[in-house]
Amino acid sequence: MENQKSSRRNFLGYILGFGFLGWFISVLYPIVRYIIPPKMPEAKVKSIKVGKVDDFKPGTGTIFKFGNKPGILLRLESGEFRAFSAVCTHLDCTVQYRGDMKAIWCACHNGVYDLNGRNISGPPPRPLEAFRVIVRGDEIYISKEG
Amino acid sequence: MAKFGEKLFNWFDERYKIRGFIEFMSHKSVPQHRHSIWYYFGGVSLFLFIIQVITGILLLLYYRVGEDSSYESVQFIVSKVKFGWLIRSIYSWSANLMILAVFIHMFSVYFTKAYRKPRELTWVTGFLLLTLSLTFGFSGYLLPWNELAFFATKVGTEIIGSIPVIGKELLIIVRGGEDVTGATLSRFFGLHVAILPGIFTVILFIHLLFVQIQGMSEPPEWEKLPPEKRKYIPFFPNFLLRDLLLWLIILNILAILAVFFPWDLGKKADPFAPAPAGIKPEWYFLFMYQTLKLLPPKVLFIEGEFFGVLVFTIAGILWLLVPFWDVKTEKGYRNRLINYIGLFVLIYMITMTILGYVLS
Numbered sequence: 001m002e003n004q005k006s007s008r009r010n011f012l013g014y015i016l017g018f019g020f021l022g023w024f025i026s027v028l029y030p031i032v033r034y035i036i037p038p039k040m041p042e043a044k045v046k047s048i049k050v051g052k053v054d055d056f057k058p059g060t061g062t063i064f065k066f067g068n069k070p071g072i073l074l075r076l077e078s079g080e081f082r083a084f085s086a087v088c089t090h091l092d093c094t095v096q097y098r099g100d101m102k103a104i105w106c107a108c109h110n111g112v113y114d115l116n117g118r119n120i121s122g123p124p125p126r127p128l129e130a131f132r133v134i135v136r137g138d139e140i141y142i143s144k145e146g
Numbered sequence: 147m148a149k150f151g152e153k154l155f156n157w158f159d160e161r162y163k164i165r166g167f168i169e170f171m172s173h174k175s176v177p178q179h180r181h182s183i184w185y186y187f188g189g190v191s192l193f194l195f196i197i198q199v200i201t202g203i204l205l206l207l208y209y210r211v212g213e214d215s216s217y218e219s220v221q222f223i224v225s226k227v228k229f230g231w232l233i234r235s236i237y238s239w240s241a242n243l244m245i246l247a248v249f250i251h252m253f254s255v256y257f258t259k260a261y262r263k264p265r266e267l268t269w270v271t272g273f274l275l276l277t278l279s280l281t282f283g284f285s286g287y288l289l290p291w292n293e294l295a296f297f298a299t300k301v302g303t304e305i306i307g308s309i310p311v312i313g314k315e316l317l318i319i320v321r322g323g324e325d326v327t328g329a330t331l332s333r334f335f336g337l338h339v340a341i342l343p344g345i346f347t348v349i350l351f352i353h354l355l356f357v358q359i360q361g362m363s364e365p366p367e368w369e370k371l372p373p374e375k376r377k378y379i380p381f382f383p384n385f386l387l388r389d390l391l392l393w394l395i396i397l398n399i400l401a402i403l404a405v406f407f408p409w410d411l412g413k414k415a416d417p418f419a420p421a422p423a424g425i426k427p428e429w430y431f432l433f434m435y436q437t438l439k440l441l442p443p444k445v446l447f448i449e450g451e452f453f454g455v456l457v458f459t460i461a462g463i464l465w466l467l468v469p470f471w472d473v474k475t476e477k478g479y480r481n482r483l484i485n486y487i488g489l490f491v492l493i494y495m496i497t498m499t500i501l502g503y504v505l506s
Contacts, residue, residue, distance in 0.1 A: 037322045092304040096420030107421040125443040
């Protein structure tokens with residue numbers, strides 16, 4: 001008799017405990033989901049026009065907008081164009097062209113890439129993502145490779 | 147008049163039994179010895195926090211959060227609002243001095259081993275207040291939406307992304323999206339003016355309550371001294387008056403700093419501009435920044451950043467738990483190991499900070 005009573009009490013205890021747990025999760029779940037921001041639909045940019053050939057002097061680098069990320073367009077001394085993502089592969093800073101170093105440089109942690117976008121010194125773990133540069137007439141288009 | 151005061155006191159005492167509390171407070175005393183000076187830094191931190199609350203609320207009257215308004219409203223505060231430059235400068239200076247005071251307070255408690263039994267939880271709450279202060283600093287740094295803040299926040303949050311498995315998801319939660327944008331600004335603003343102040347106030351209250359209940363820690367050497375050799379001064383009014391005098395001096399220092407070295411606003415953040423040369427985080431993050439800079443991209447198959455973050459986290463947890471693993475001091479023995487560890491940490495932090503300034 002005594003035993004039966006205590007097992008009934010245990011049973012009620014479990015029911016209450018699980019009920020409480022369920023209640024807690026049902027309160028917590030919407031909050032956690034609320035904190036995670038919704039995915040914004042973004043138009044996938046494949047190709048953009050950045051300007052005319054004469055806008056870019058040899059031996060310079062220019063930041064351009066590629067979708068919602070920055071890219072960098074280099075015009076080498078030889079006149080050749082090259083384009084990369086300007087997002088440093090280390091910690092997301094925006095890189096710049098350094099004429100004095102003849103390299104792409106990130107100010108945040110002193111990362112250096114050569115003019116092919118390869119990481120050659122400092123902390124960057126990977127090369128910069130390369131873009132394709134297409135010169136049509138005197139206009140420059142940049143597109144993602146692949 | 148005195149009659150009225152007495153009546154008022156009795157009215158409250160009848161209802162809330164405050165006589166015992168007043169009695170307790172009037173017997174409060176502060177030990178007097180050659181390390182007594184360190185007792186003042188907790189009070190200094192508190193004073194600077196109070197200034198933060200007051201000037202922070204004043205700034206809120208004009209600050210408007212948003213990609214197109216944050217920078218402009220701070221510019222408006224410092225250029226158009228009467229004494230706006232002063233309020234903002236005092237706010238920025240006192241924020242930095244508060245972090246400094248908190249660090250001094252922590253190291254002095256550490257080296258005098260005031261964290262030992264029975265004050266373990268005072269140390270733990272103090273450590274929480276330090277981490278909250280650093281979070282305050284990190285979230286507040288972004289709010290003017292200038293170039294330096296933008297890239298510092300990019301780098302600082304990107305480090306969260308280096309945590310395996312949950313890093314990416316966590317990064318999106320912190321930034322309010324994939325990148326540092328207006329959404330990040332809104333999140334940091336909410337954190338800075340609502341969430342953190344709420345949590346901070348509660349923990350600060352508990353911290354101060356513990357100090358009031360237990361009184362100031364006495365140096366371990368005192369345990370061997372006969373009671374008549376131990377010197378004390380009353381808290382009311384002696385210690386309090388000295389505290390107030392020091393607060394007055396600090397207010398003057400703040401005013402001088404704010405007037406002669408006003409805080410720069412810099413250039414507005416532009417997500418499509420390269421990171422400016424000479425970019426650095428706030429000085430109190432510099433030792434971590436410099437460490438991460440010196441780490442190779444890969445350490446033992448893990449990413450350098452994550453390795454650095456891991457080491458700092460483990461060190462932080464060990465530091466938090468000092469009162470529980472330093473079993474020697476509690477038993478009345480001298481624990482030199484604690485001193486060596488503390489010295490190493492202090493020298494490491496100072497050296498890395500200086501290196502962070504010199505090497506760029």
